[in-house]
Each structure stands twice: as C-alpha cells, then as structure tokens.
Amino acid sequence: MKNEMRLTLVSIPSNVAVARIAVATFAASQGFSVAEIEEIKVAVSEAVSNSVLHAYPDGTGEVTVRAIHEENESGRGELVVEVMDHGTGIGDIAKAKEPGYSTIPEHMGLGFSFMESFMDSLFLESQPEKGTLVRMVKRQCRQ
Ligand SMILES: Nc1ncnc2c1ncn2[C@@H]1O[C@H](COP(=O)(O)OP(=O)(O)OP(=O)(O)O)[C@@H](O)[C@H]1O
Ligand SMILES: [Mg+2]
Numbered sequence: 001m002k003n004e005m006r007l008t009l010v011s012i013p014s015n016v017a018v019a020r021i022a023v024a025t026f027a028a029s030q031g032f033s034v035a036e037i038e039e040i041k042v043a044v045s046e047a048v049s050n051s052v053l054h055a056y057p058d059g060t061g062e063v064t065v066r067a068i069h070e071e072n073e074s075g076r077g078e079l080v081v082e083v084m085d086h087g088t089g090i091g092d093i094a095k096a097k098e099p100g101y102s103t104i105p106e107h108m109g110l111g112f113s114f115m116e117s118f119m120d121s122l123f124l125e126s127q128p129e130k131g132t133l134v135r136m137v138k139r140q141c142r143q
Contacts, residue, residue, distance in 0.1 A: 002070040003030060011052045011060045011085065019048045019065045019083075027079055030069040032140055039118035040079065040138055046111040047083035047134045053104070055087025055132060062086065077140035081119075086131040093124050 005026045009015040023044045024037050032040065044065070051063040066082040090096045097116075102109030116122045119136040126132040 002068065004069075005067045006064065007066075008062050008064045009048075011056055011063045011087075013049075013052055015063070016045055016048045016052060019063070020045045023065060023067050023081060026067045026069070027138075030077065030079065030140075031142070032079065032138070033142065036138060036141065040081070043115045043118045043136055043138075044081060044083070046114050047081075047136070050111055050134075051083060051085035051087065051132070053107075055085040057088060072139070078120075079138045079140070081136045081138070083134045084131065089128040089130055089132055090124070090126040091128060093126060097124070 003026075005022065007019065007022050009018060020041050024041050027037050027040050048063055048065065055061060055063070062085065064082075064084045066084070068080040069077060070080075072078050095101055097112045098109075099113045100109045112122070112124075115134070115136055120139050121137045123135040124132070125135075
C-alpha cells in the first residue's frame, strides 16, 4: 500500500532536525532498518540544510518535505524523499553537485555528495528564482 507524508516548514536551522526526525519516523514505520534510517537522516538533513542556507539569502521562506513509500515494479519497498523550496534556485546543477563546490567559502561543499552516497538515486531540478527540487530514492533491503 502506498503511504505518504508531507511537511511544510519555515526555512530556519532548527527545522532541519524537525524534518530529519519526521522522515526517520516515517521510514521506521515502513520497516526500514536502523542502518538505512541513519543514512536517510543524513541525506534529509543535507537537503533541508541547503534550502535553509542557500535558497533564501534575504530572509526565510518555505521548505516542503515529502516522503512516499511504495513498492517498485519488482515488489521491493522504496522510499522517495522530496525536498522543495521556492528560493533562488541553482544556476549550474552539474557544478553544484561537484564534491567540494560551495558558494559559501567556509562550507565543505559535500552536501550533494552525501546525498548521492547515502541514497540509491538523486535527482535535482532547479530554476533560477523559482526554486529547487531534490528527489532521492532509498530502496529497502528487507520487506
Ligand atoms: N536549495 C538550494 N537553493 C539554492 N542553491 C543551492 C541549494 N542547494 C544547494 N545549492 C547550491 O549548491 C552548492 C552545493 O551544495 P552542497 O550541499 O553540495 O554544498 P554546501 O551546502 O555549499 O556545503 P555543505 O553542504 O558541505 O555544508 C551550494 O553551495 C549552493 O550554491
Ligand atoms: Mg549543503
């Protein structure tokens, strides 16, 4: 059965933990393992942190987190996590995904690398001044 969660938050740093805990609880309720949940938590934190830090340079806005659990074609459970904002957008997606690339000097530029390594797939859609959508998929090892 398909299950879905949607949460819209103000883009302030304390809401990164709110999003992380909400998605972790949702994943746990769908039977994901502790190890899988730890990886999902890192990926969600990185994506939401990006909306908090980069999307609204002149203030705050909204960040929406959506989690969907369903079975894929081969009957395996998978979690789709979407993190969406309506901020500045990313001009050059390929560059933003490069490990070590950051537009904030004191940052490591590793957020997208973590998302890519901890989830099974990462998809990015962004338009200048319209916002950014990050879609990540985590496949479930056991049912
Ligand atoms: N939601 C977003 N809105 C606007 N720009 C973004 C967004 N997410 C990422 N970016 C851009 O992509 C770059 C790379 O993001 P990434 O998460 O890999 O590194 P970082 O956030 O700069 O540093 P770190 O995640 O290591 O603290 C950012 O520096 C920023 O310029
Ligand atoms: Mg980041």
